[in-house]
Amino acid sequence: MNCLLTFIISLALLCGTLAADKPNIVIILADDLGYGDVRCYNTDSKVSTPNIDKLASEGMRFTDAHSPATVCTPSRYSLMTGQMAFRVPRGGTVFTGAGGPSLISPGRLTLPAMLKQQGYATAAIGKWHIGLTFRDSEGKPIHKDGIEAVRRTDFSRRIEGGPLDHGFDHFFGTACCPTTDWLYAFIDGDRIPAPPMGPIDRSTLPKHPYANDCRGGLIAPDYPMEEVDMLFLQKSREFITQHASKSPKQPFFLYHATQAVHLPSFPGKDFRGKTQAGPHGDFIAEFDHVVGELMRELEKSGLADNTLVILSSDNGPETTAVVHMRADHAHDGAKPWRGVKRDSWEGGHRVPFIVRWPARVKGGTTSDQLTCLTDIMATVAAITGCELPRDAAEDSFNLLAALEGKATAPIRPYLITQAFSGSRTLSIRRGQWKYIHHRGSGGNNYERGEMASYALAEATPEVPAQLYDLATDPGETTNLYSRKPEIVRELKALLDLSKTAGRSRP
């Protein structure tokens, strides 16, 4: 008995921190929430976000934080693994419906798996969107987007490659965007208890320009298209409450990933008409409410002080939301950046990033550290006293010094981001310089369509790539590719080196 106790104590010391000392960790990941959507990042935002603002006032607001990618799937992969998605096969893809398989290879250490090893209870609530394996009635994997794949799915079978296979103890949510495409059904654990029974009746759904992105998929009975985020909120609150009562000594990790504010904007009934900024404004307000309610639940359970809360977004705001909100409500979700979701320009990946942790992070502070969602894994590893193996979190940097206000120099030597076309549309940032290894946006079409009116004249359209000095030109208006060839060479070499090395973390 004594030997066993000694062993357990030794193991805890190896990891550096006893489980009881470890903070709970809550990541609230918004979908398509723009830098300019949030009042504490954009004082001109037409949507009041008091709960997010409060979180910032009680924590640290990062002003130079980035999503790893400019679209959902690769960004979420990178958050869960600390590795850039372009480094893995199909790392630029965006799944829909029954799309898969999971981008996370079996056996790869993930953020939840790491925390589970550290004694954490782990739960994921909301949108997964990193790929799953559904099977047909013959047991063959489907791995296809679109409605036909959903029709072929045998919903009595276990779903593989999901959160439970990658370190989460609990999961309640959806395979992809909960109200956008093809499969409108909840996954509970690794099953769909109430499978889709027929085509969605869109005639009963709200009609407005922010609701056009709802595709005609198959839907489960009583699936609450307009109350999905309220249900996710309820599930996360239940998890917090139950955990606090049943396992008060065990730390937990809750990953709460909302549908808000991905189109279609279907604000719940309590939020409709609550802002002066239309349905999408109401949807942003609903997300803010979710943040507030999760914080209240933590406070109610007496956990708020020892919980590290991180709020961010998977990429920049969606084109249609930006175009319409600019015209309809003089609200700019991409402000002050050039570009939107899918683009390599800052608007595609510069995101809100707020950390609240009263024990270690001083409230009301800001940080201009170059930061990425991939960094959460190394930071959490440091906080929980875990040493990351070499073959994990290859693009993750420990931000703890920044969180504690002790960083005196940039933590990251550079940052790589990937736009819509994955490895073909990479950018690299070092200090003030940003090199975009391609022409144009890397995502949206600015020659025609809804973004055409936001195209900027290119003084040197013939050059193959872009270089911007963000210190003097944060709006990325002047391509210095031809004028600063030495910096282009350096950054391109650094990008090539990182690609070859397969990592950016030393």
Place this chain on the structure above:
Amino acid sequence: MLMHSSASLAAAAELNAPSSLRAKAASGDAAAQLSLAMALRDGKGAEKNDAEAMQWAHKAADQGHAGAMDFIGFAYLRGAVVKRNPEVAFGYFKAAADESSQAAFNLGQCYFGAQGTAQDCTRALEWWVKAADQGHGRAAATAAMAYHAGEGIPRDAVKARRLAERAAELNNPAGLVFLGELQFQAGEFEAAKASWIRASKLLPTQATGHPSQPSDNASAQQAADLLRIMNYRQRKGEPGKFAHVPMPHILQGYNNCGSTACATFARFQGSEICGWDFKKLCPSPLGTGTDWGHLLDASAKIGQKWKLTTFTPDEEGFEKATAMLRSELDDGRPVVVDFKYIGPQYPNGSAGHTLSVCGYIAEEDLYILCNPAVATPGLQLITAADLKDFWRSDHYGALSKGVLSRPAFVIDRS
């Protein structure tokens, strides 16, 4: 051309006293909010206030009112009340199209004219047919004419006739004009006459009309004109007295008068090209005006020989221009001309329009236009005085060099 009009709603806006309408709108009644928006936009029953009109329309739209979404979409499309933004307009029409036949019609127009979205004529027809099924007469008429001309889609005479009859059932002036034309072409002269009489009585008409008047008015006027020239169209021309050169007609898509007029001119000479395909031979994007130099280049690309001829904008120039016109028409050849309309109703005070002249009646000093902006057959009577006034242009492209003249495309017989 796109439109937002709902006679019943407009009437409701006028009938409602502003105070009661405001109270109802303030209470959250979406229909009242839209009525108030219309009253404020049009200055009917309330002092004109575009900004407030949009605010009320947004309140109604946010409640899911399809008519309000169409109102907002139309405002963005026209750019009259708010800054023009076809992409945003398209989003509103798309959101409202299932429940508003007017929005469905406008959505079809967006698809047809590449406004706020990529061009998709097949989808445009689907929406027009859907709107027609919901009782939208102009959508039925527009779809009928597109099928008849094969404009952006394969020709389908059966569908064209059925939709024309549907438009006529719905008492749409353009539909009646077009159905009358189908009847006329089929030798059903009495039926044609009856259709045109019905159309001509739907709205006030004059001896001759302004070629750029609103669609329904233009159709009623065209019907009156068609009745007037019915006999001429059945007779052989008499050089010096009258001429009518039968020519194909295509109802133009958004801002595509130049290419559509040229496509009909090309079709007259044996080509099968449609207006959009003619436009695609030119470098400028869909939905934008076309340089006459590019139109001339496009004619060469399809193997036709045209030439640009110009006349001075003065009295002497008009005499020479009309002498040329009559000579061409007497020889059985139409002429493409460029008009300039001046007035406060046009953005920047003026607007250009390309169309054809296909006939004249000397004793009445009248000319017959073939206008791509109005219902098929597009025939409109115009007085010589109006022709003198309108047939002048300094903005038909690089060839004009900014000099005001009376430009025309004629068939080059050299």
